[in-house]
Amino acid sequence: MYYIGIDIGTSSVKALLIDSGGRVIKTSVPEYSFQTPKPLWAEADPLDWWEATQQAIKELLLKVQSSEIAGIGLTGQMHGMVAMNKEGSVLRPCIMWNDQRSHLECDEITERVGQKKILSITGNPVLPGFTAPKILWTQKNEPDLFALIDKVVLPKDFIRYKLTGSFFSDVSDASGTSLLDVGKRTWSQEMFDCMGWPISWMPEVTESTEVSAKISAEAATLTGLLEGTPVVAGGGDCAAQAVGSGIVEEGKVSVTLGTSGVVFAQSDEYRVEPNGKLHAFCHAVPGKWHVMGVMLSAAGSFQWYKNQFGMEEQRIEKEGGANAYETLTKEAQQVIAGSEGLFFLPYLSGERTPHPDPYARGCFIGMSLRHQKKHHTRAVLEGVSYGLNDSLSMMKELGVNPNEIILSGGGSRSALWKQMLADIFATPCAMVNALEGAAYGAAILAAVGVGGFGTVQEACSSFIQKIETVDPGPNLETYKRNYPIYKSLYPTLKAQFAKIAESNALNS
DSSP: OEEEEEEEOSSBBEEEEEEETTOEEEEEEEEEOOBBOSTTEEOOOHHHHHHHHHHHHHHHTTSGGGGGGEEEEEEEOOBEEEEEESSBBSSSSSEEETOOOOOOOOHHHHHHHHHHHHHHSSSSSOOOOHHHHHHHHHHHHHHHTTTTEEEOOOOHHHHHHHSSSSEEEEEHHHGGGGEHHHHHHHHHHHHHHHOOOOOGGGEEEETTTEEEEOHHHHHHHHHOOOOEEEEEEOEEEHHHHHHHHOSSSTTEEEEESSSSSSEEEEESSOOOOOOOSEEEEEOSSSSSSEEEEEOOHHHHHHHHHHHHHHHHHHHHHHHOOOOOHHHHHHHHSSOOOGGGOEEEEOOOBBBBOOOOBBTTEEEESOOTTTHHHHHHHHHHHHHHHHHHHHHHHHHEEEEEOOOOEEEEEEGGGGGHHHHHHHHHHHHOOOOOOOTTTTHHHHHHHHHHHTTTTSSSSOOOOOOOOEEEOOOOOOTTHHHHHHHHHHHHHHHHHHHHHHHHHHHHHHHH
16 A cells, blocks of 8 residues: 655645655655745745645656555645635635744734743744734734635645545644644634634644545546545644654654754653743644744755855756755865854844744855855855754753754755754764655655554654764864854844844835
8 A cells, every 4th residue: 555645835745655665656846936025925825736736646646546545644834824715715825934924913912812821822932924923914904805714724734625625734733823722732712712713713623643534526536536535634844844754752853954944852741941932832743742943044045045146056057067056065065164254144034943033134244355155155054053053952951962863854965064963963963764854754644544553653663764874073163162153143133133124114
């Protein structure tokens, strides 16, 4: 039998097919775009995700018969608000996870409910990326549309609706809405009462391995799947990514270098960082939780840098030469650790952990006539690594002390970056054979949900093995000296970032 995992990402859907031994048989990654119609905004048409999902499933089914698919797992970008009416139609473009327009609404929700109560219920402060402030923004700015809302669903759960006709979510994805009682693993009636919203808007919420619904006749016609194929609840992309990397036991830690950067540690107990600087979410492992730090522009910072300043490297790639990222990192290897005093703050989309600040901005600091392009490249990689270390340092203060960190995501393919992370974390960093990320985790959840394995831990033990370890090297002391300098830069610039945003608003 085979299992499908589907990840509704920021710029593409990734669907993969695995067999009962965990081997990836086929992967399909149709792309789409999202829009930034105003500064701080990020929106997408959910029907673009659905079209890409149909295409991806059809491509997977070129390898196997639809009757051989035992189950499907879903995952995707968290926090996005897909507002739907009674007819099941989308009312407006999805307001996405990286949208920062709702900072005033965060303040309003916090004032209504109380900061301590919000932390005790939801495990997190209310942040612009989360779903609840997006709903409030819509209520205040689009009242006519708001009046038509019948359901609010997360991105992967919109795809579930299109596949099955049913509304369901899971506890890990729902943890990022500011509307779930994370300790009790159910929607918080108190949060909805404080906001004056009907709890009926939200889909039924279950554990991630539960079979939530089955493929409808309509979706079977559109995708080629067999009607009645089970669809498990799945998980938010961070939790599914962790499952796909084997982070399913107490004390295990992973670092994911995707568009955003995620530092993730499983916890057998519900633990909340006292100041809400780390996220406390339900895990996709039934009955477990996790603490997590998220930086908004991790590998996304390197992608931005390549797109804006790597024209020559992109030309080489187009002419059949090396990958542009590989060329850039090869040049950066010529630069000593610390980039000769050049620092980069990776706050290109604002920041979440440990600085929940939509006004934070990226910048190079310490430039001199000495610095060349290769210095800037290395500084970008180091700045992202320092930012990830911010989250890991706070986890250590909560008692998380990993002996090893599992790396995943596109950025982890770089030998330079892997060594840099091991040095900055002062901890060995390992790679596992499972490199397909959240989609692979979703497929594992599907395998468990339909009875292929008794537990998520059992499935991960069977499927996932360590293949490489990078130990801290000779640059350990350099980074130990430089990290406090990096850490001091945001507090120094915070007020100026706010003034820049105010000036920009007046000029636009």
